[in-house]
């Protein structure tokens with residue numbers, strides 16, 4: 001197998017005076033979906049923000065496609081090919097859906113074929129194209145946030161809880177979109193609390209607890225072992 | 241199930257209508273105030289004179305406030321040094337006008353306006369260039385701390401005012417407007433000062449130019465998005481710090497422009513003139529909503545009109561009228577009229 005697209009090595013990140021990440025290390029293989037799982041508050045979002053460069057790691061290494069990126073600002077990491085869907089979606093509510101998408105296409109005007117594909121996956125984006133994004137429903141905002149990351153081909157997608165608080169029909173839309181992306185050979189690091197969704201999409205699993213990685217392995221192994229699930233992630237994980 | 245698009249349209253349509261009314265409401269305050277002024281003043285000619293005067297004053301305050309609100313909204317920077325750029329712009333501009341007596345005394349409107357535009361250009365270039373240094377030396381070390389920002393920028397304001405005293409002398413300098421812009425025209429029986437009409441035209445041109453840049457260009461999109469969620473703009477691949485420096489320079493150059501216009505309006509300049517404007521400018525930035533250029537525009541027009549109406553009706557109340565306006569608007573919208581929703 002080829003070298004991983006992303007390698008974290010002993011990452012430590014503080015927020016204010018708190019030590020949140022205490023030596024996180026794992027790899028994200030190319031062309032696969034890697035699930036980052038764990039209870040609430042264990043440091044999943046902090047890990048994502050550290051990879052993106054919105055938080056600085058005080059020690060450890062972040063290697064992206066063979067290059068050490070730990071010293072680069074977030075904008076340079078984005079330009080290097082990392083697409084980010086934050087937990088709070090990061091929608092610019094004062095801008096229209098169209099303006100949000102144009103801003104996300106950093107290398108020029110959005111590609112029409114790719115836009116058409118995104119419209120077919122997320123029809124509301126087409127319907128509300130010229131409307132203020134602040135008026136979208138929660139599900140539509142999440143669609144916009146993911147579409148924004150997908151408007152250009154990225155070498156790695158960081159997606160933080162894309163189904164949080166969404167109605168089942170919209171969750172299904174999200175899963176369909178991520179499946180499409182996976183089928184195109186994208187490398188994805190995905191945080192997901194809904195285990196059914198995680199199982200449907202994940203190839204590899206990384207489990208965190210209290211600022212550490214506590215387990216790394218195949219989804220197949222975790223999916224069949226409810227005892228292991230219980231032990232690693234406790235009761236907050238909803239099976240089914 | 242997969243393809244079923246959620247049906248949110250009905251709720252959505254209602255939301256938009258309310259949303260649109262909410263957005264338009266601040267703009268409607270301007271005509272409402274103009275009508276109230278008419279009812280209170282009674283005499284149509286006085287009312288017309290005061291309205292043009294109030295709009296002219298509002299436009300100039302807007303020009304001075306527009307840069308400050310963007311700097312505030314985009315990087316959360318409080319910059320009292322802005323007042324020094326207003327004064328500096330005025331002194332540079334007036335020096336240029338004094339150097340061109342042939343243009344300013346000529347009985348030719350195009351030549352007079354050319355002189356003013358040249359003065360404005362010189363003021364903007366100088367204040368813009370100085371602000372570039374100012375950002376590096378004064379602002380950059382105090383990101384993230386409002387207290388330090390206030391202390392150091394007030395200090396810088398005092399130093400720059402002293403520098404003006406050193407270069408141009410400690411006395412106030414009087415000037416007269418270029419020949420074709422002196423006096424008034426009579427319209428519908430009301431005397432309208434020519435320069436005030438020019439100020440309104442110039443102010444409108446700058447407002448619409450800023451609007452086009454903010455709404456129609458990528459850099460404008462980045463600025464608007466950055467006011468709401470700077471982290472996300474960075475995560476999309478834009479170096480917001482560089483954009484901010486550009487905005488800081490443009491905003492300071494606009495302060496310089498406003499200084500030249502204010503000098504021609506007052507026909508006297510002092511090193512402290514910019515500092516004296518800062519209270520009104522902060523009121524405008526706050527009631528407009530931090531980071532909103534359109535909010536600053538509406539706020540400045542309200543402040544200018546109210547100041548003129550009240551000074552005519554009850555001069556003793558002129559000073560407190562703007563504080564009353566600010567209180568009323570903040571009771572209605574605590575974040576200002578057009579505050580941009582803040583992400584994190």
Ligand SMILES: Nc1ncnc2c1ncn2[C@@H]1O[C@H](COP(=O)(O)OP(=O)(O)OP(=O)(O)O)[C@@H](O)[C@H]1O
Pocket residue numbers: 015016018020038039040041042043044045046047087
């Ligand atoms: N700004 C902050 N100040 C102090 N502590 C913080 C801050 N942000 C996060 N934390 C703490 O850092 C820890 C990790 O937070 P993080 O958001 O990374 O967890 P998470 O695994 O993404 O949780 P969730 O599943 O709830 O999204 C939590 O205990 C949280 O309380």
Ligand SMILES: [Mg+2]
Pocket residue numbers: 044045046087160
């Ligand atoms: Mg999280």
